[in-house]
Amino acid sequence: MSESDGAEGGKGLWKWRLWSLGLGKGGEDEGDAMTMASAPAVQRLYDVCKKVFTSTGVPSEAQVANVRAVLDNIKPSDLGLVNDEQQNGGDRCFTGDGKGNWLRPRYSLPISYLHLYECDLFSMGVFVLPTSASIPLHNHPGMTVLSRLLYGKMHVRAYDWVDPHDERLNKNPRIARQAKLVVDHVLGAESNGTEPQRASATEVLYPTSGGNIHAFTALTPCAVLDVLAPPYSPATGRHCTYYRATSSDGTVEGCDQIEWLEEFRTPNDFVVQQGDYQGPRIIPTPRGTAGVAVRVGHRNGLHKLGDQLKIKKSRKSQDHTTRIRDIKAALPLRRRVCSGSVE
Structure with a gap:
């Protein structure tokens, strides 16, 4: 990849991040197009799923086809x-x-x-x-x-x-x-x-x-x-x-x-x-x-x-909240050990 290609790729990824956060310029359609063109494949899958699955009902065949088209190309x-x-x-x-x-x-x-x-x-x-x-x-x-x-x-x-x-x-x-x-x-x-x-x-x-x-x-x-x-x-x-x-x-x-x-x-x-x-x-x-x-x-x-x-x-991968709870539970014992009150 040439230096210019790398710069363009980085620019495209940066634009995708701006559009994904709703910070880019232009209309919504333009932002959606930029997202689909520049985003990683897994992000494109998320984007199409979010558009298709708007309720817990059964999607139409056309909607399923939209998701399937993205899935079929993921490596x-x-x-x-x-x-x-x-x-x-x-x-x-x-x-x-x-x-x-x-x-x-x-x-x-x-x-x-x-x-x-x-x-x-x-x-x-x-x-x-x-x-x-x-x-x-x-x-x-x-x-x-x-x-x-x-x-x-x-x-x-x-x-x-x-x-x-x-x-x-x-x-x-x-x-x-x-x-x-x-x-x-x-x-x-x-x-x-x-x-x-x-x-x-x-x-x-x-x-x-x-x-x-x-x-x-x-x-x-x-x-x-x-x-x-x-x-x-x-x-x-x-x-x-x-x-x-x-x-x-x-x-x-x-x-x-x-x-x-x-x-x-x-x-x-x-x-x-x-x-x-x-x-x-x-x-x-x-x-x-x-x-x-x-x-x-x-x-x-x-x-x-x-x-x-x-x-x-x-x-x-233990939940961060659980780790904090365990640490807090151990604090009283730690204080007693430091003060020499534990036999």
């Missing part, structure tokens, strides 16, 4: 990720059992979640899975989800309820109910003629269609960028519920396989740890954000998804 490097096919455990591969299932090795490394951003209307984050790791079947109640495989090879299996509007079953989630298999393929690998596979374009699921209940299995080290709209919220009834298939039950018109799914508690060895996001920091735009709770991720991102996925936080 691992845009998020500070390294496409590392030689991660620890990368030599542990899966084999089939002849019934369309993948046999899991006896052990696997933990999954990491990189928190990017979350507000009451949408969230953005990345799941990083080592080879053999899997996320069990889980639902997304009332949510639209866009998932993009950034690198690696992953098996996806997803269901929709046969009767999603059955109020009796909706009010009693512990009752086993029929679900139709709608997705059963491998993402991210070139076809070898022996298994169904798809390109790693963005996949979309809706509250009652598209495979709202899905499971991921990493066949190689891989990473998935997820946009949830709206995010999980136990306070408003959007719990993350895990399921397992209990039996098969024939077919229905337009679907080759029906299974009974029942709620179950995840095994103790299923833990998602909080990762350290190393990519560009998202700068929330101030316009139109009144009354919206915002949680921006970077090194110390805290988010509601952690309560749903049992995400473990390392000591270095």
